[in-house]
Amino acid sequence: MKRILVVGAHVGDAELMAGGIIIKHSKIEDEIFIIHMSKGERGHPSLSPEEYAKQKEREALESAKIMKAKVIFMPYEDALIPNNEEARFKLAEEIRKIRPSVVITHWVGSYHKDHENTSRIVKDAIFLAAMRDLPIGGETYSVGKLYFAENWEDPINFIPEVYVDISEVFEEYRKAMEVHEFASGKFWGFNYIDYYTSLARIRGIEVRTKYAQALMPDKSWASYREKVDTL
Numbered sequence: 001m002k003r004i005l006v007v008g009a010h011v012g013d014a015e016l017m018a019g020g021i022i023i024k025h026s027k028i029e030d031e032i033f034i035i036h037m038s039k040g041e042r043g044h045p046s047l048s049p050e051e052y053a054k055q056k057e058r059e060a061l062e063s064a065k066i067m068k069a070k071v072i073f074m075p076y077e078d079a080l081i082p083n084n085e086e087a088r089f090k091l092a093e094e095i096r097k098i099r100p101s102v103v104i105t106h107w108v109g110s111y112h113k114d115h116e117n118t119s120r121i122v123k124d125a126i127f128l129a130a131m132r133d134l135p136i137g138g139e140t141y142s143v144g145k146l147y148f149a150e151n152w153e154d155p156i157n158f159i160p161e162v163y164v165d166i167s168e169v170f171e172e173y174r175k176a177m178e179v180h181e182f183a184s185g186k187f188w189g190f191n192y193i194d195y196y197t198s199l200a201r202i203r204g205i206e207v208r209t210k211y212a213q214a215l216m217p218d219k220s221w222a223s224y225r226e227k228v229d230t231l
Contacts, residue, residue, distance in 0.1 A: 005102070006032070021149075035091070082117070174193065
């Protein structure tokens with residue numbers, strides 16, 4: 001049994017960009033953790049951030065139930081995820097608690113400040129979690145693999161290299177996306193569900209299956225292009 005950690009900048013990011021992979025691994029009894037760096041509470045056209053944060057938390061928990069994942073909420077605000085040592089230490093402590101063999105997060109080449117900061121925080125937190133004599137709780141721990149997930153806001157120099165066939169779990173993945181109100185496109189006209197459905201179909205065609213999700217491995221760990229059954 002593996003432990004897999006997916007870190008998203010906002011509630012909904014981890015679910016959309018890696019939900020099929022999460023569900024596939026939960027079905028083989030891997031233990032899945034999702035860390036939301038913020039709730040994405042400033043994204044509603046009419047609700048206050050406080051009201052929308054409560055809704056987003058409910059959505060995160062409902063979606064996680066479908067995916068059979070455990071959820072952790074970090075204390076940062078939407079649009080204000082800090083690219084600093086305090087955030088790195090907090091995340092490194094969570095990594096030491098969870099002790100994942102695989103971590104998945106945003107690619108750094110992003111149009112979105114929160115996504116870019118999250119990517120940098122995650123990579124550095126993995127490094128710090130393995131270091132001794134730092135003000136971080138828990139025993140030192142080294143993560144085995146780091147992957148970057150495919151997100152429509154993180155496309156700059158993203159190269160899909162590892163393909164995970166999610167055909168058998170696609171309908172559950174779609175249900176996990178549908179939990180999130182914003183994903184329908186009703187707020188700002190961008191239909192996330194249609195986008196990620198189409199993207200999964202394209203990636204599936206590329207590796208001769210129906211649906212797939214693509215990842216980019218951190219070159220510090222590995223460099224290869226292949227279709228994989230599991231991570």
